[in-house]
Amino acid sequence: MLSQHLAVLQVVVPLICAPLCALLPLAKPGNKLGNNLAWLLATLVSLTTFIIALLLTKEVSLHGVISYQLGGWAPPWGIEYRIDHLSVYVLLIVSAIASITMLAARKSVEQEIAHEKISLFYSAFLLCLTGLLGIVATGDAFNIFVFLEISSLSSYALIALGNNRKALTASYQYLIMGTIGATFILIGVGLLYMLTGTLNIVDLQARVPELLSSRTLHAAFAFFTVGISLKLALLPLHLWLPNAYAYAPSMITVFLSATATKVSLYVLFRFFFGLFSNEITFEEFQLDKILLPLSILAILIASSVAIFQDNIKRMLAYSSVAQIGYMTLGISLATKSGSIAGMLHLFNHALIKGGLFLAMACIVLRTGSVQLKNFAGLGKRMPWTMAAILLLGLSLIGVPSTAGFISKWYLLIAALEQNNWLAAAVIVGGSLLAIIYIWKIVEYAYLKSPIRQSDKYFNERIEAPLQMLIPLWLLVAANFYFGLKTSFSYGFAETAINNLFL
Amino acid sequence: MSKKRSLILREVCKLIVPAVLLYAFYVQFHGDYGPGGGFQAGVIFAAAVILYALVYGREKTQKVFPASVVRYFISIGLLLYASVGVASLVMGGNYLDYNVLSHDPIHGQHLGIFLIELGVGITVAAVMIMIFYMLDEYAD
Amino acid sequence: MFADYYNYWVAIILMMLGFYIVISDANLIKKIIGLTIFQTSVFILFISMSKVEGGTAPILADGITTYSNPLPHVLILTAIVVGVATTALGLAITARIHREYGTIDENIIHAQDEEEYEDDDEAAS
Numbered sequence: 001m002l003s004q005h006l007a008v009l010q011v012v013v014p015l016i017c018a019p020l021c022a023l024l025p026l027a028k029p030g031n032k033l034g035n036n037l038a039w040l041l042a043t044l045v046s047l048t049t050f051i052i053a054l055l056l057t058k059e060v061s062l063h064g065v066i067s068y069q070l071g072g073w074a075p076p077w078g079i080e081y082r083i084d085h086l087s088v089y090v091l092l093i094v095s096a097i098a099s100i101t102m103l104a105a106r107k108s109v110e111q112e113i114a115h116e117k118i119s120l121f122y123s124a125f126l127l128c129l130t131g132l133l134g135i136v137a138t139g140d141a142f143n144i145f146v147f148l149e150i151s152s153l154s155s156y157a158l159i160a161l162g163n164n165r166k167a168l169t170a171s172y173q174y175l176i177m178g179t180i181g182a183t184f185i186l187i188g189v190g191l192l193y194m195l196t197g198t199l200n201i202v203d204l205q206a207r208v209p210e211l212l213s214s215r216t217l218h219a220a221f222a223f224f225t226v227g228i229s230l231k232l233a234l235l236p237l238h239l240w241l242p243n244a245y246a247y248a249p250s251m252i253t254v255f256l257s258a259t260a261t262k263v264s265l266y267v268l269f270r271f272f273f274g275l276f277s278n279e280i281t282f283e284e285f286q287l288d289k290i291l292l293p294l295s296i297l298a299i300l301i302a303s304s305v306a307i308f309q310d311n312i313k314r315m316l317a318y319s320s321v322a323q324i325g326y327m328t329l330g331i332s333l334a335t336k337s338g339s340i341a342g343m344l345h346l347f348n349h350a351l352i353k354g355g356l357f358l359a360m361a362c363i364v365l366r367t368g369s370v371q372l373k374n375f376a377g378l379g380k381r382m383p384w385t386m387a388a389i390l391l392l393g394l395s396l397i398g399v400p401s402t403a404g405f406i407s408k409w410y411l412l413i414a415a416l417e418q419n420n421w422l423a424a425a426v427i428v429g430g431s432l433l434a435i436i437y438i439w440k441i442v443e444y445a446y447l448k449s450p451i452r453q454s455d456k457y458f459n460e461r462i463e464a465p466l467q468m469l470i471p472l473w474l475l476v477a478a479n480f481y482f483g484l485k486t487s488f489s490y491g492f493a494e495t496a497i498n499n500l501f502l
Numbered sequence: 503m504s505k506k507r508s509l510i511l512r513e514v515c516k517l518i519v520p521a522v523l524l525y526a527f528y529v530q531f532h533g534d535y536g537p538g539g540g541f542q543a544g545v546i547f548a549a550a551v552i553l554y555a556l557v558y559g560r561e562k563t564q565k566v567f568p569a570s571v572v573r574y575f576i577s578i579g580l581l582l583y584a585s586v587g588v589a590s591l592v593m594g595g596n597y598l599d600y601n602v603l604s605h606d607p608i609h610g611q612h613l614g615i616f617l618i619e620l621g622v623g624i625t626v627a628a629v630m631i632m633i634f635y636m637l638d639e640y641a642d
Numbered sequence: 643m644f645a646d647y648y649n650y651w652v653a654i655i656l657m658m659l660g661f662y663i664v665i666s667d668a669n670l671i672k673k674i675i676g677l678t679i680f681q682t683s684v685f686i687l688f689i690s691m692s693k694v695e696g697g698t699a700p701i702l703a704d705g706i707t708t709y710s711n712p713l714p715h716v717l718i719l720t721a722i723v724v725g726v727a728t729t730a731l732g733l734a735i736t737a738r739i740h741r742e743y744g745t746i747d748e749n750i751i752h753a754q755d756e757e758e759y760e761d762d763d764e765a766a767s
Contacts, residue, residue: 005591005596005597008591008596008597012584012587012588012597015580015584016581016584016585016588018580019576019577019578019580019581020577020581022573022576022577023574023577068596069596070596070597070598071596071597071598071599071600072595072596072599072601142717142720145721146720146724149724149727149728153724153727153728153731156731156735157731160735160738165739165742165743166755166758168735168738168739168742169739169751169755171735172670172732172735172736172739175728175731175732175735176664176673176677176732179677179681179728180661180664180677180680183680183681183684186684186721187684187687190684190687190688190691190714190717193713193714194691535701535702536701537699537701539719541719541722541723626723629730633730633734636734637733637734637737640737640741
């Protein structure tokens with residue numbers, strides 16, 4: 001009986017457990033048992049969403065698109081949850097990253113967040129997870145806006161919990177920019193509703209081609225582009241990302257860097273290839289002419305700025321902006337293979353950046369700082385963590401046999417198919433710039449001797465705890481697995497794009 | 503804060519607050535028949551409590567609405583809403599399908615909407631009161 | 643043209659006013675007010691679009707045959723709640739910022755952050 005309701009359970013399970021997490025400390029907020037119970041509940045819920053996502057994947061591979069009517073009302077009058085290949089691809093990523101984050105979270109959260117707030121932290125995390133899963137699962141345009149705001153509001157609250165005071169200004173700036181972006185998306189949805197009278201994405205897709213001459217449709221498209229780009233952190237609307245990722249609590253950076261922008265990319269795919277079909281997007285609205293120069297600038301500028309950062313979390317945040325440029329570069333090539341490569345990079349980058357920021361969380365736990373000078377000699381003092389950073393850095397650069405190589409390879413092939421030598425050169429150039437900033441970390445960690453800190457014996461091994469190392473190395477192993485065996489990551493993306501494109 | 507407000511303010515507040523609370527309940531339960539519903543009712547209820555807190559001080563208000571209890575009501579309202587959906591699942595319909603909640607669809611719809619709006623009203627009122635309490639604490 | 647579409651003109655003017663306040667004002671609370679005005683203009687856009695000529699408010703009553711479209715009203719109720727939550731969160735963050743930085747002027751806060759970045763850079767080199 002439960003199996004027919006899987007689509008809605010994907011969203012409802014974290015939604016119900018979020019207030020339960022807030023209720024858990026019972027009498028006294030801040031007692032240790034309550035905090036640990038909250039962590040346990042959040043971990044179990046994340047694992048449950050991952051299992052539901054796996055079951056949905058099996059269902060979609062066997063039976064095709066799943067359509068679930070909320071409240072028993074048939075679409076297009078009612079809200080419909082529509083799970084197809086594209087949704088299930090992103091659902092797997094979000095739930096997997098959430099599970100790994102929660103498995104590793106306990107010690108880091110205890111260190112960074114005030115004791116009274118820890119159960120509220122887990123509650124807000126589950127609400128963020130609900131929002132992200134809801135965006136991917138739903139098939140109604142306004143419902144996407146609602147879940148987008150749920151996930152964004154909980155992200156603002158989570159980022160503001162960081163222990164540096166700059167976390168507050170980072171969260172405020174993200175709030176202002178994110179709300180403007182979401183309001184633009186709302187305006188776009190409203191204009192589309194004005195034209196067609198429906199909010200269901202499948203129904204809108206059927207009605208849009210007749211309205212191509214209408215100026216309102218052009219306005220709606222423009223509003224969508226700006227709104228989605230703000231949430232996606234596409235240059236030049238990326239200004240909120242570096243500070244938000246650098247100063248948030250470490251586990252929140254792990255989660256957000258690997259899911260929030262990926263889900264915004266999913267919204268781009270859903271609106272620009274699902275709602276407006278790809279022919280309309282590229283031929284009528286010429287989206288590729290805007291996206292291509294912005295992506296190239298994003299890759300080159302963000303990678304260059306990353307080289308000069310001393311706060312390594314900020315460096316990796318600018319690197320994220322560059323990698324988002326790679327994904328939109330794939331899309332802007334306006335072909336199926338380009339979009340497949342963009343989707344593939346969505347998958348692989350989540351694994352890479354999630355792992356890198358998880359390693360950063362380990363380093364913050366043991367040394368308290370992510371300034372570059374603190375990395376001196378860390379290769380001897382935290383060997384497993386630094387080895388993971390080295391391997392993940394190789395994946396970020398795109399060394400063969402890693403996941404990063406696969407997505408860069410397919411991006412190159414897609415660019416060369418179009419004889420777009422500039423895009424190909426930029427893809428390779430971005431990798432060269434990535435070598436520089438990864439080398440900075442590796443040089444300090446392995447080739448410099450540890451700095452002497454007052455009375456502490458500076459050669460002692462301060463390796464991260466096992467509960468953080470195991471999820472970290474799970475991600476490293478996943479990088480190499482998906483770097484060698486791409487039948488799932490590439491094959492599924494190919495099916496998703498083939499079903500989406502006309 | 504120990505300084506007392508003026509007599510007029512205190513007496514008028516004593517007259518207004520019950521009326522506002524009653525109006526909040528009216529708006530809550532007449533959402534099907536006129537403008538109203540959970541969110542509006544929650545805000546009006548919280549407005550009454552906040553008015554009382556502004557005039558008489560936070561400590562007196564917290565004797566009736568202690569912060570720890572208000573915090574629980576935030577979660578309880580949301581759980582009520584989600585539980586109605588789960589109850590629909592258990593009784594054989596889709597999520598939030600009110601038709602299966604009672605012996606015939608019309609009563610089911612009535613019951614479903616009633617409980618959902620109640621959940622929303624509880625959560626919104628609790629959140630607004632909690633926000634006021636926290637911002638008032640900062641002022642000290 | 644102005645008379646026929648005056649509701650859209652009102653929405654756009656409010657939108658631009660709100661947006662301008664967000665961008666140009668340095669006081670953090672005024673930015674939030676600008677954001678609220680921006681969101682309110684979107685609500686006006688939606689609701690004015692839902693009016694049907696000759697229709698009354700979308701509440702069932704005897705003897706009335708034409709109602710305005712109730713769906714945008716429901717959408718805007720949701721959007722208003724989202725806006726209220728955003729404002730509340732923004733004000734809470736502003737209160738914390740005031741406690742940590744001692745000011746809510748954006749320029750002064752940026753200046754204090756820049757000093758911290760420079761201190762970090764000096765300590766790093």
